[in-house]
Amino acid sequence: MRNWKKTLIKEHHSLLETMKLIDETALQFAIVVDSDNRLLGTVTDGDIRRALLKGKSLTVNIKEVMNPKPTTGTVSQTKRQHIKILKSNKLKQLPIIGENNKIIDVVLIDDDKQSLKENTVLLMVGGLGTRLRPLTNDIPKPMLQVGGKPLLETIIEGFKQFGYSNFILSVNYKKEIIQDYFQDGEAFGVTISYIEETKRMGTAGALSLLPRVPTEPMIVMNGDLLTQINYDQLMQFHLSQNALATMCVREFEYQIPYGVIETDDTRLTSIKEKPIQKNFVNAGIYVLSPEVFDFIPENQFFDMPDLFERLIEGKKNAAVFPIREYWLDIGRIEDFERANEEYEERYK
Known part of the structure; x- marks a missing residue:
């Protein structure tokens, strides 16, 4: 023991x-x-x-x-x-x-994290990567090299170490490059299938393209994230909250560059010089239980925030899971450069 x-x-x-x-x-x-x-x-x-x-x-x-x-x-x-x-x-x-x-x-009860999970992982990898041009002129964003290999490969490896081996990739922009590299996933020790967005579907709309509704909670993740999140803890959190949907969030800090004035009617009560504001923001990783599919419209543009808004309006249990592990959204050139700088330290 x-x-x-x-x-x-x-x-x-x-x-x-x-x-x-x-x-x-x-x-x-x-x-x-x-x-x-x-x-x-x-x-x-x-x-x-x-x-x-x-x-x-x-x-x-x-x-x-x-x-x-x-x-x-x-x-x-x-x-x-x-x-x-x-x-x-x-x-x-x-x-x-x-x-x-x-x-x-x-x-x-020892649930070995290496044991294979039945849950499906849907990776959203069809974006144009506009903010990363010219790097994405000839290659889709998830295939950019970070640490000497495609970002998408690192994402799949991150799930694999926790026993997740069933993947669906939602593709569009330069899909052939992704499909030729990963094929059916056998070379990577996983199973990969594909759905194609023939039009812009949003981060939740592509779920309506799945051939069947999953029977277990599924993880949905944007394909431009470098993270070391513990997916076991994420799934256990989702189940423990009895949630229909769980959104991963990150704490975001920003400093107001001015002195903030507080008043009581016309009376000045305090001045806070350049205060730091903290908020939780969407981190682009979700767990969705099968019941959620009843809230997703067929074959139309629909973003994840829209889905969570529907759940909230329907008084359904939507949870938030704060990420405390390493997380980086590779949306801009400077993010891509930072990812390569930090990769060796984080993934050595």
Whole structure:
């Protein structure tokens, strides 16, 4: 069994320190304990991302983020009972406590990230790449060389390491270059099929071209992103939220170059000099459950924001998943240059 003791973290540690521990350990969660190893709470990747959405600082004490009442097992229970608790609560890890609430073991359902997933991944790779001209005059944007190979190949490899092997590529501009390189995907250890946008369909409209509605949640991603997102955590987050659709988001900062004035009627109340504004923005990665297809019009232009607006109007559960991993949208020449500069460090 993996060394569960590496998941223990003391109550005085910060959110950032806990993030690092979770990313470094194979069990993908942390157990918060006091100086006597008494269980205080647990922290999952989902807990961390929800804290980020609430605007929590990376320096906050982990006690502000942890689940103080996690589901636990006891030493008096059998292994079969522990597994039953895990399955009935849809958990992957179960802390086992003994006398005085001390943590003495962790039982887990080990979903190996290398195991093949049934979920389909739809990659949107039909764009013109106008802002990257002249680089895209003769080649589609996803085939631009980043780190010595096509960006699209790195994207597929990123999914493959988490067990995703069923791909559909939505193609249009210079589609032959993509199809000739990847073909059916066999050379890359995956399965690839294609749908063609004969007209502009938008980031969600192409979903109506799929030959059949998937039976499992599918991931949809723009084909111009360089990212190291954990797709397992993304899918688990989507399922745990009981969402019809999940949008990945990034925190975007910008500084207002002026002093911002606040008033109460005609009275000046404060001046904030060149404040920094923070907002979450669409990161171009989505998880969609099969029910979402009822909201997508047939064979017409339809963007992902339009789809999420429809879900919101219909009072359906649409979730947001904050990306805390490396992410870069290669939409401009300077982004392409930055991607090549950072590739070796990120993907060595």
